[in-house]
Amino acid sequence: MVDAVVFDLDGVLIDSEPVWEQVRRAYVAEAGGRWLPDSQRRLMGMSTSEWARYLSRELGVGRPPEVVAAEVIDRMAARYAEELPLLPGAVEAVRRTAGQWPLGLASSSPPRLIRTVLETTGLAPRFAVTMSTEEVSCGKPAPDVYLAVAGKLGVAPGTCVAIEDSSNGLRAAHTAGMRVVAVPQHAYPPEPDALALADQVLAGLDELTVEVLRGGPVLR
Incomplete structure (x- = not known):
């Protein structure tokens, strides 16, 4: 679920x-x-x-x-x-996901930059909760920010799906008890042991469908 x-x-x-x-x-x-x-x-x-x-x-x-x-x-x-360096499919992925579930954002960026990105893209209303690691005790790979976001959303961490790319992010979400979907970046690939923590690995945000988030297979 x-x-x-x-x-x-x-x-x-x-x-x-x-x-x-x-x-x-x-x-x-x-x-x-x-x-x-x-x-x-x-x-x-x-x-x-x-x-x-x-x-x-x-x-x-x-x-x-x-x-x-x-x-x-x-x-x-x-x-x-x-120039805001949006990744391909980012806005569309957020919009179709927000049509199905409440969304949280767990970022290592400071709140000022989070606001800039979400307001510039028009995505701010899509997120029920946004948090920076500035607002918790420890940054990633500690699970603090993910646990805090789940708490503010009012859901158990184990019923959340986290979308991550980096080694420390993958470790943080996994340690928080969330199901983890990895979308690695080729220029900054996660370490193999961190990537192995992901439940699913996608080639890009276009593959982040409602079916995949529910645990279905990635269709390529």
Whole structure:
């Protein structure tokens, strides 16, 4: 039984991971820090406070985390104002899903950027609950944000389907007890052990049909 569907945002509805990487990588370089080979993988799923501390302390930015967060988010907002990197089929997938179940959004993006995306796309009314990992104790791969969204929706986590793409997101949704549908991005593929946690793996959002969300097969 499915009582609700919970979407991730970055990498699921918008192709924002390349933008986040470009913005944060440039920010670190300008501050005299050093970007590490595994930095992007580690950052995916972190809450704002977590990645701001990571840039400040681990990557050598040397500015207070709250300053790092504000400056990076400003740059991201400016990039979104230039062009919102919507993924193919995102708006349609949300609309057809919202016609069947209440929707939640469990995102690692800050609330400011979540609002920007949902208002720009006109999708804000489709979501009954939206939450950022800023609003819970720990970011992904901890299950906190998924559990909080299910609680606000008034449903058991085990009756929710989560739509995810990243390793940390897949782990978070699985640990929360949700059925997990993975829509991996080729540029930032999840680790094999994380992908193995998904109940279904789709090639794109066009395959995210009502039948698939109910547990049916993917028709290709």
